[in-house]
Each structure stands twice: as structure tokens, then as C-alpha cells.
Amino acid sequence: MRQISSFAKYHEEYKTSIEQPEAFWAEVAEYFAWGKKWDKVLEWNFTDANVKWYSGGTTNMSENCLDRHLEKHANKVALIWEPNDPKEASKSLTYRQLHTEVCKFANVLLGLGIKQGDRVCIYLPMIPEAAVAMLACTRIGAIHSVVFAGFSSTSISDRINDSQCSLLITADAVYRGDKKIDLKKIVDDALLLTPSIQKCIVFNHRNSAIDMKPGRDIWWSDLMANANPIHQVARFEAETPLFILYTSGSTGKPKGVLHTTAGYMVYAGYTFKNVFNYQMGEVFFCTADVGWVTGHTYLVYGPLLNGATSVMFEGTPSYPDHGRFWDVVDKHKVNIFYTAPTAIRSLQSQGEEIFKTKDLSTLRVLGSVGEPINEEAWHWYDKNVGKENCPIVDTWWQTETGGILISPIAGVTPLKPSFATLPLPGIQTVLMDEKGNEIAGNGTEGNLCIKFPWPGMARSVYGDHERFRQTYFSTYLGYYFTGDGCKRDEDGYYRITGRVDDVLNVSGHRIGTGEVEDAINQHDYIIESAVVGYPHDIKGQGIYAFVTLAGHASGDEHVRDVIRKTVTEKIGPFARPDKIQIVKHLPKTRSGKIMRRILRKIAEGATDNLGDTTTLLDPTVVDAIKAGAL
Ligand code: WT7
Numbered sequence: 001m002r003q004i005s006s007f008a009k010y011h012e013e014y015k016t017s018i019e020q021p022e023a024f025w026a027e028v029a030e031y032f033a034w035g036k037k038w039d040k041v042l043e044w045n046f047t048d049a050n051v052k053w054y055s056g057g058t059t060n061m062s063e064n065c066l067d068r069h070l071e072k073h074a075n076k077v078a079l080i081w082e083p084n085d086p087k088e089a090s091k092s093l094t095y096r097q098l099h100t101e102v103c104k105f106a107n108v109l110l111g112l113g114i115k116q117g118d119r120v121c122i123y124l125p126m127i128p129e130a131a132v133a134m135l136a137c138t139r140i141g142a143i144h145s146v147v148f149a150g151f152s153s154t155s156i157s158d159r160i161n162d163s164q165c166s167l168l169i170t171a172d173a174v175y176r177g178d179k180k181i182d183l184k185k186i187v188d189d190a191l192l193l194t195p196s197i198q199k200c201i202v203f204n205h206r207n208s209a210i211d212m213k214p215g216r217d218i219w220w221s222d223l224m225a226n227a228n229p230i231h232q233v234a235r236f237e238a239e240t241p242l243f244i245l246y247t248s249g250s251t252g253k254p255k256g257v258l259h260t261t262a263g264y265m266v267y268a269g270y271t272f273k274n275v276f277n278y279q280m281g282e283v284f285f286c287t288a289d290v291g292w293v294t295g296h297t298y299l300v301y302g303p304l305l306n307g308a309t310s311v312m313f314e315g316t317p318s319y320p321d322h323g324r325f326w327d328v329v330d331k332h333k334v335n336i337f338y339t340a341p342t343a344i345r346s347l348q349s350q351g352e353e354i355f356k357t358k359d360l361s362t363l364r365v366l367g368s369v370g371e372p373i374n375e376e377a378w379h380w381y382d383k384n385v386g387k388e389n390c391p392i393v394d395t396w397w398q399t400e401t402g403g404i405l406i407s408p409i410a411g412v413t414p415l416k417p418s419f420a421t422l423p424l425p426g427i428q429t430v431l432m433d434e435k436g437n438e439i440a441g442n443g444t445e446g447n448l449c450i451k452f453p454w455p456g457m458a459r460s461v462y463g464d465h466e467r468f469r470q471t472y473f474s475t476y477l478g479y480y481f482t483g484d485g486c487k488r489d490e491d492g493y494y495r496i497t498g499r500v501d502d503v504l505n506v507s508g509h510r511i512g513t514g515e516v517e518d519a520i521n522q523h524d525y526i527i528e529s530a531v532v533g534y535p536h537d538i539k540g541q542g543i544y545a546f547v548t549l550a551g552h553a554s555g556d557e558h559v560r561d562v563i564r565k566t567v568t569e570k571i572g573p574f575a576r577p578d579k580i581q582i583v584k585h586l587p588k589t590r591s592g593k594i595m596r597r598i599l600r601k602i603a604e605g606a607t608d609n610l611g612d613t614t615t616l617l618d619p620t621v622v623d624a625i626k627a628g629a630l
Helices: 007-019 021-029 061-073 095-111 128-140 153-163 183-193 220-225 261-275 293-305 324-332 341-348 353-357 375-385 465-473 513-521 556-570 596-604 620-627
Strands: 040-045 050-055 077-082 091-094 119-123 143-146 167-171 174-176 179-181 199-203 217-219 241-247 255-260 283-286 309-313 336-339 365-369 392-395 429-432 444-450 480-488 494-499 503-506 509-512 526-536 540-549 579-582
Touching (some): 007 021, 021 040, 021 261, 050 261, 061 095, 077 095, 077 128, 077 324, 095 220, 119 128, 128 143, 128 293, 153 241, 183 199, 241 261, 241 293, 283 293, 283 324, 293 309, 341 375, 429 480, 444 494, 503 540, 513 526, 526 596, 540 596
Parallel strands (some): 167 199, 283 336, 540 579
Antiparallel strands (some): 077 091, 429 444, 444 480, 503 509
16 A cells, blocks of 8 residues: 655645546555456546546455455454453454454345345444444445444434335443443334334343344344355445445434445545554554444554554443553554544543553554544643654544545654644645635635545435535535635644534534434423534533423423433433523524524623624523523
């Protein structure tokens, strides 16, 4: 795989990638195994939101992640699993072992009648079986839809129904810290509402007492016991759908972002190798859950495509104590560590004493992802974890981008705390002004867009291409709009300032304000609600809900409990509002629109200077809300 060795080389490579994108991405793609090479590197049209990479080529993701490494690296460790409970043994799977498991499970899927194009929902904790299931799906051309194991039954059934999955793969239960989560119980509730599901495979992880529905539910171990370990891959056309991953937007239900085979594969492999400057033999530890895109691209696919060793950690950063990440680094001699600012901030608040007993000397590169990293957290990370000796790559990207778009290249790009720095080769970033014009020059700020395709970009919203076009390609015609605000400093370095739409980023979890409102409004105590974000020291953003109540709702604390419970049931515990203010009226314009701008200011703690309030129907409403602000 091509690797960038100096800052001058980065500039050169960037220039080539912009001047001759097709030649550039063709060369990158040469690293991978193809059945048949492509006829055309790129066809695209941002007006209709149609993009195709490597047309005419055929390949297989699972073959590229596994089979291809067997000749030279069969006995190399592909996956290290570290359990939630440090007293339990960790597990390793070599490339050969992982390959065998995946082949067996691919045969299991085929045996159940799953075929190319079928949708398979995966609702599993952070256990190797999650990676096995994903790789087995891609091996046979089935489209996986991984649902984060923190989502509620309603969220699971919504996602299953949207993409009409016929199979669900889950486990009995899991512990996160000392908390038990009964996954199968949650699934049982979800499956009451999902007519498309025919079978449910259950992995026995915790020996928990669960119900197995005859005819529908089957044990993973029973299926695997006699499964054939030999499976010859078929190669699929480059644009064959690879996976769906649901993500929140500013309006409506979460969208099933669709990624396709060859482009995503090439981009995941290239960015993993280059951003982290991965060297053969190194151990890579990404703390993200496989339920999010970071887990897809940089825990499973990116590392395996490069023959790397990837650590999968089931637990949390604070169990049994807040030194657990560093114990994992110490124990497995981790070289590259990739986490989210929210985790860093939560550990930062616990002090530095814990580092005295940990050996972090194997660390060479640190990464950050998911939200802007504030300078204080950056320096704490640099000093305590990196010992001022490891570059920190602040990687900006999204579910829709498939892989990292703006980031330093470890050891190559000069760093600046809190800056994602420069676009990777092939990424044509632009900032737009309010009139929809590109802003030239440096020392400026605008909305971040990308004006040329890259292989890893999403191709559609599952089942709704028009929504894909509308959401990403209609705000600025001819551009992909990211939804993020961004600064570009005098050196041309990019600093992401956060979402400019109604999308919240709570502890790195992406949540639409509308989704939380919809959940709250489902309770009959509630007449109306408005949800906004506010700055939160550890989570980055907290959730602030303003609600108006029906006459029969009584007892403010009771109402708050009910709201938190409703949101947990409809979405998941991570979307629970931090603050709930009960108000008589919401501030509305004469045309009846809720003025969120004002609520946002109040939630931020502003008392005066709320901006223009002259269009309000009743300005006294604002004073009452201000007086009761939490
Ligand atoms: C949103 C995408 C990409 C994997 C995890 C999140 C924010 C992401 C950064 C960063 C500032 C960041 C953006 C983006 N974001 N990385 N390094 N600096 N902001 O994926 O759930 O699709 O969320 O996360 O606001 O739009 P996602």
C-alpha cells in the first residue's frame, strides 16, 4: 500500500490526487485483490447524487481482509479480544482462525437461505462474533446493518423494518462495567414488530436465561458445530451494496446510509495505512463500538485490509477503575490508540495519579475522533498518554464519508491542537458562504463542503435515493454538504467548529433533536417539546428539553422521570435529556414556528442578548422561560 513518508510527499501526493484523481485512485486500488480489474475508475454527477467507482471491476471485501493474508501472515494475530471483566481471559484470533470462523459462518448464512443483496441485522456486543458476522455477510454479498447494542427495541424494529432485514444476529446478554444488558429480551420486544425477520441467531455469551422461540431462534453454536470451514469466495461487482448504517439527521427518522463494496474498501484500506502510518506488526486499538462507523472502518475493515492486529475491547474506560484503557494498552502492547474526546475528558477529570503504574511506552501514535477535541483535552492526552512523544491525529469524518477526510498524517503533518489540519489526498474541501459561494483564501470560516467524489463516500440512503440527494447535495448545488461549520486558518489548516444543523453530538453519539422530540411527544403528558444542545464539560454537548404539559400531567419530578424513561424506551439511554424544563409556552413566531435559536441561547446560559425577538408572537414567554432556566 502507498504510504506518505514526508510533508513534502504529502503535498506532492495531494497535488497529483487533485490533478489526476482517476490515475491516483487507480494506483491505490492496485494494492487490493480483484477478480477482474475495473473498466472505468470514476463516473459521477453530484446534481443527481450518482457516483460510481471502479465500474466493471469485481472484488470481495472478506477475501481482501482475510484470504489474501493467509499465504504470508496466517499465524499473525488479526483480532485481540479484551473482555469487560479483567479477571476473564482475553482471546486472540489469527488470520487463519478468523478466516475459518468467517468461512463457517458464511456457510451457515447460505444454509439459512441468505443470498446476495439480502439484509442482515447485527445486534451484538463487542465480541469477535460481531466481526465474524460482518465479514461473513460481505463474503456472500449480504448487506449487513449493524445496530449499536445500546439502542432500544423500538430503534431496532424501526431499522429492521426500514431495510426489511430477514435475519437478526444477537447474543443473550452482555455486561458493560457492572451493568448487565439483556440483549435478547430487548430483541424479543423488537421482533414483535418486524414481519420481515425469519430467523434469529443467538450467540450464548453470558449463559443468561433467555427465551428461544421455536422455529425462529437458533443458537450460534448449534449452527457452527457442523458448519463447513471451506468457502470459496465469489467476487462482486464494484458497486454491490456492502452495508447499511443508520445515522441521525436534522429531520425525520434516522437514515440508512448505504456504502458499496470496492470504493469503501479502497478508501478504508488507504486511510488506515496512511493516517495512522501503520507499520506491519503493530497493534492497533480503536475504542469505538462496532455499532458506529468508526468501529466498521477502523476496528474491522481498515486494519484487516492491511493485515494489522486490531484490539476489540468489550468494556468501558472506567471499569473496574478509570485506568482500564491504559491496562489494555499495557497488557496488549498497543502501538496505536484511537479514541473519542469525550472519553479523554471523562478520564481527565479523574486526575493523573493512575498513570504511575502503567507502562504506555509501546504507544507511537494517538488518534481522536467523533467531535472537536478542545485544547485542554488535547494537551492532557499528549502529556499523560503520549508522554509528549506521540503525534495526535485529530481525524474528521462522518458515517457518510466512509473514512477519514481531514486529518494529520501521523509523523508527517505538523500538528496544531484542536485542528484536524489538512484534507487527505483526493479530498477537495471547500468552505461556503451564506450565499452559496466558495470562500477563497485563508483566515476564514464557512460551511464545509466537498466538491469532488472520493471512493469511500456513501452512495445512497437505503430505499430513498431522493432523500440522499436532498440531504447532502441540494443545499449547495454540485457539492456534498457535510452539515459542519469550519474555520480555515492562515496556514490553510481546518478546524471543525461543530454542526450547523439540528444534529447533536453527545459523547460522540450523533442524535437528531427531532428524534428526541418525537420520542418525548409520544407520551400523553406532553403537548409539545423543543430539544436543543448546550455545552457540556464531559459529553461535549448535553441535551436540554423544553416541554409543555397536558392538564393531567402532575408532579414535575414525576414528569421528568417519565420523559427520561420514554426516551430510553424509544431511542436508548444515551439520548436521555440531561435537563428538562417544564414551561407554560414555547417561544413561537407569528407563523407558529418554535424559535430554537432563543432556546439554544437560554440553554447555553445566556441571560440577555438573545438576539432579535421582535418576530415572536408573545415576547413575555421568553422572560418566563429565562426565569425558570436550569
Ligand atoms: C459528525 C459525524 C466519524 C466517526 C464518528 C462520528 C463530528 C467527527 C470530528 C472531529 C470535530 C468531528 C462532526 C461530524 N466529528 N469527527 N475530529 N472534529 N468534529 O461519525 O456519527 O457520523 O458524526 O461528528 O460534526 O459531522 P458520525
